[in-house]
Amino acid sequence: MKIVVVGGTGLIGSKLVSKLVMMNHTVIAAAPSLGINTLTGFGLNHALQGTDVVVDVSNSPGIDGNEALDFFQTSTVNLVTAGLYAGVKHHVALSIVGVERMPDSGYIRAKLAQEDFIRESGINYSILRSAQFFELAGRIAEAATTGDEMNISPAAFQPVAGPVLMPMYEFIRYYLNATEDPRQLFADEHARYYGAALDDASLTPGEHARFGKIKYEDWFHNQLINQQ
Ligand SMILES: NC(=O)c1ccc[n+]([C@@H]2O[C@H](COP(=O)([O-])OP(=O)(O)OC[C@H]3O[C@@H](n4cnc5c(N)ncnc54)[C@H](OP(=O)(O)O)[C@@H]3O)[C@@H](O)[C@H]2O)c1
Known part of the structure; x- marks a missing residue:
């Protein structure tokens, strides 16, 4: 199967590309640094030729609401339009748990706009609302830091x-x-998260969520061992 992973150089995309290659799929990693840009459309039509599945794990360069909205709207319109034109059979997008529960975050509203456009586009799609990855801890800490303190x-x-x-x-x-x-x-x-006020229901998984089995401490320990 030919699969284009948009955002294939990112945190999630790079892992996904490796796994799909190991499963013997023909994989194209798409990213501006690899000459494929979903905002400008550069390289997109060529990359999508003969593609069965597009997996969109790209991310806005900035988490500011307007910038993120501009990114996810423009990028998704370009990607889905090019996908429909190229006959892509399935479009998969990675979204975030609780997107409907945090309307005060501009970034989260941008993800919701991405979802809405895909649903209304007419392309076959799957939208995966994922919880936060273990690797996100550093970014969450960074975003919450002022001076040498964080809330x-x-x-x-x-x-x-x-x-x-x-x-x-x-x-x-x-x-x-x-x-x-x-x-x-x-x-x-x-304290806000991507601009959103949180309560205990904001980020927790829904009734039919699939859970992993790895505890954060164990995962972290393995990362340290793998780095040695
Ligand atoms: N991280 C999490 O815990 C988490 C949880 C749930 C959902 N998500 C969602 O998963 C997605 C990926 O997150 P991530 O943390 O893996 O992202 P990331 O590490 O920030 O990577 C972003 C990727 O998007 C690419 N990109 C940026 N602008 C692009 C453009 N104009 N055209 C094509 N590709 C472009 C980047 O390419 P370059 O390398 O060339 O810049 C990079 O490959 C996001 O939509 C996020 O909302 C993330």
């Missing part, structure tokens, strides 16, 4: 592969301890 919400949170529900604050605390990061961490129920 993180204690709202319930269940990273994607894990069987454990935990306060987001505890997730970040583990990350800071494990990386010997000296920044000071405060649990703050008013």
Whole structure:
């Protein structure tokens, strides 16, 4: 099967490309740094020729609401339009758990706009609403940092592969301890996540969610071993 992974150089895309190659698919990683750009359309029609499935795991370069909205709208319109023209059989997009529950986040509204366009486009599609990946801890910490302090919400949170529900604050605390990061961490129920106020229902998985089995501590330990 020919599969185009849009965002194939990113955190999730690069892992996906490796796995699909191992499964003997013909895989094209698409990204601006590889000469394929869904915002401008550059290289897109050529890449999609003869493609069975497009998996869109691209991301906006900025998380600011307007920039993200512009990215996900323009990019998705270009990608789906080119996909329909090229006869792509299935379009898969990675979205985020709770997108309908955090309307005060511009980034999350942009993801919802991406979903809406795909649903209305007429292409065959799957939208996967994933929880946060373990690897996101560093980015969450960075986004919440002012000076050498950070405020993180204690709202319930269940990273994607894990069987454990935990306060987001505890997730970040583990990350800071494990990386010997000296920044000071405060649990703050008013702290925002991508601009969204959180409660215990915002980021938690729905009734029919699929859960992983790997605890964050075990995953982190394995990462450290693999780096040695
Ligand atoms: N990270 C998480 O925990 C998580 C959880 C749930 C859902 N998601 C969703 O998963 C998606 C991927 O997230 P990520 O963290 O893996 O992203 P990421 O690491 O920031 O990677 C972004 C990717 O998008 C590509 N890209 C940027 N602009 C592009 C353009 N104009 N045309 C084509 N490709 C472009 C980048 O290419 P270059 O390398 O060339 O810049 C890169 O490959 C996002 O939509 C996010 O909302 C993420």
